[in-house]
Amino acid sequence: MSWRNLPKVELHLHLEGGAPPAFIRGVAAEKHIDISGIFDERGNYRTGTFEHFLKVYEAATSVLTTPEDYRRLTLAVLEESAAHGVVYSEAFLSPDFCGGGDVAAWRDHLAAIEDAAKEAEARMGVTLRGIVTSVRHFGPEQARLTALCAAETAGGFLTGYGLAGAETVGRPRDYAWGFDCAREAGLRLTCHAGEWGGASMVADTLRDLRPERIGHGIGAATDPALMERIAEAGVVLEVCPGSNVYLGAVPSWEKHPIEVLRAREVKVTVSTDDPPFFGTTMTREWEMLERTFGWTEDDLRALNRVALDAAFCDEATKERIA
Numbered sequence: 171m172s173w174r175n176l177p178k179v180e181l182h183l184h185l186e187g188g189a190p191p192a193f194i195r196g197v198a199a200e201k202h203i204d205i206s207g208i209f210d211e212r213g214n215y216r217t218g219t220f221e222h223f224l225k226v227y228e229a230a231t232s233v234l235t236t237p238e239d240y241r242r243l244t245l246a247v248l249e250e251s252a253a254h255g256v257v258y259s260e261a262f263l264s265p266d267f268c269g270g271g272d273v274a275a276w277r278d279h280l281a282a283i284e285d286a287a288k289e290a291e292a293r294m295g296v297t298l299r300g301i302v303t304s305v306r307h308f309g310p311e312q313a314r315l316t317a318l319c320a321a322e323t324a325g326g327f328l329t330g331y332g333l334a335g336a337e338t339v340g341r342p343r344d345y346a347w348g349f350d351c352a353r354e355a356g357l358r359l360t361c362h363a364g365e366w367g368g369a370s371m372v373a374d375t376l377r378d379l380r381p382e383r384i385g386h387g388i389g390a391a392t393d394p395a396l397m398e399r400i401a402e403a404g405v406v407l408e409v410c411p412g413s414n415v416y417l418g419a420v421p422s423w424e425k426h427p428i429e430v431l432r433a434r435e436v437k438v439t440v441s442t443d444d445p446p447f448f449g450t451t452m453t454r455e456w457e458m459l460e461r462t463f464g465w466t467e468d469d470l471r472a473l474n475r476v477a478l479d480a481a482f483c484d485e486a487t488k489e490r491i492a
C-alpha cells in the first residue's frame with residue numbers, strides 16, 4: 171500500500187491561511203470589495219517575502235467580517251484538507267480577525283466555526299479542533315485580549331492557545347501573561363518560534379512561555395545542546411517545510427533541517443501552515459519528504475503517529491482517529 175492512502179494528521183494550519191483564493195475572491199465580489207491587487211494573473215495569491223505575505227494574508231482576511239463568513243471559510247478549508255486525506259486537523263483561530271478581541275463577538279465566530287467543523291466531520295470525515303492564536307505584531311496588549319477570549323471559551327472544540335505573527339516583534343516574555351492565562355484555563359500551549367528567530371528565540375520561548383509544542387522550531391537545528399534539551403523534554407516541533415522553502419526561511423528542500431532534527435531524536439511533525447499561499451498541500455509535503463530525503467511509508471506512518479500523540483484533543487478522539 172502506498173502512503174498516499176494513509177489518513178493524515180495535521181497540527182499547524184492557520185484557518186485564514188487555508189482560504190482558497192477563489193473563496194476569498196467570491197466573498198470580496200459579494201461585498202463589492204476590491205482586493206484584486208493580492209492576486210496574480212492566474213488567480214493565486216501574490217506573495218513574496220514574509221512581511222509581504224503577512225500583508226496579503228491580512229488583506230484577504232479583511233473581507234471575512236461575520237460569523238457566517240467564518241462558517242463558509244471553515245467548510246472551504248476542510249474540503250481541501252479532506253481532499254488530501256487529512257482526517258484530523260488543528261487550526262489556528264485568531265480572535266483579532268473574529269471580532270477584534272471582543273469576547274461576545276468571538277463567541278459568535280467560534281460557534282460558527284464549530285458548527286462548520288461538525289458538518290465537515292459528518293460529510294467529509296475530517297475532525298477539526300481549534301487553537302486560539304494571538305498575533306505577535308498586534309502587540310502584547312492585544313494579545314491579552316485574545317488570550318482572554320481563549321480562556322473564556324476553553325474546553326471541547328477549543329483545545330489550545332498559541333502565538334503567531336512576526337517573530338521579531340517584542341520578546342517571548344512580553345507575551346507570558348497570555349500563556350499563563352490560557353494554561354490556567356486548561357488549554358494546551360504551542361508557540362511559533364525559530365521560523366525566523368534562530369536558536370536563541372526557541373530557547374527563550376521554551377524558558378519564558380513553556381509551550382509543549384513549537385511552531386516551526388527549525389532555528390534549533392543550529393544548536394546541538396538545544397536539540398538535546400528539546401528531545402529530552404519531549405517538546406514537539408510543528409515543522410512546515412514547504413512554507414519555509416516558499417518564504418525563504420531555508421534556501422531549498424534539500425537544505426531543510428528536518429533531517430538534522432530527526433537525527434537528533436527531536437519529535438517532528440509536518441504541516442502546511444498556509445497551503446494555498448505557499449502552493450502546497452499535505453500530499454505535496456509528504457511527496458517532497460519522499461523525493462528529497464527518501465522517506466519511506468514507514469517513516470511517514472511514524473511521522474503521523476507522532477502528530478496524533480501530540481494532538482491537543484482528548485484520548486477518545488485520538489482512539490477514534492487512530
Ligand code: ADE
Pocket residue numbers: 184187227334335336362365413443444
Ligand atoms: N501567520 C500565518 N502564517 C504564519 C507563519 N508562517 N508564521 C507566523 N505567523 C503566521
Ligand code: ZN
Pocket residue numbers: 182184334362385443
Ligand atoms: Zn504558522
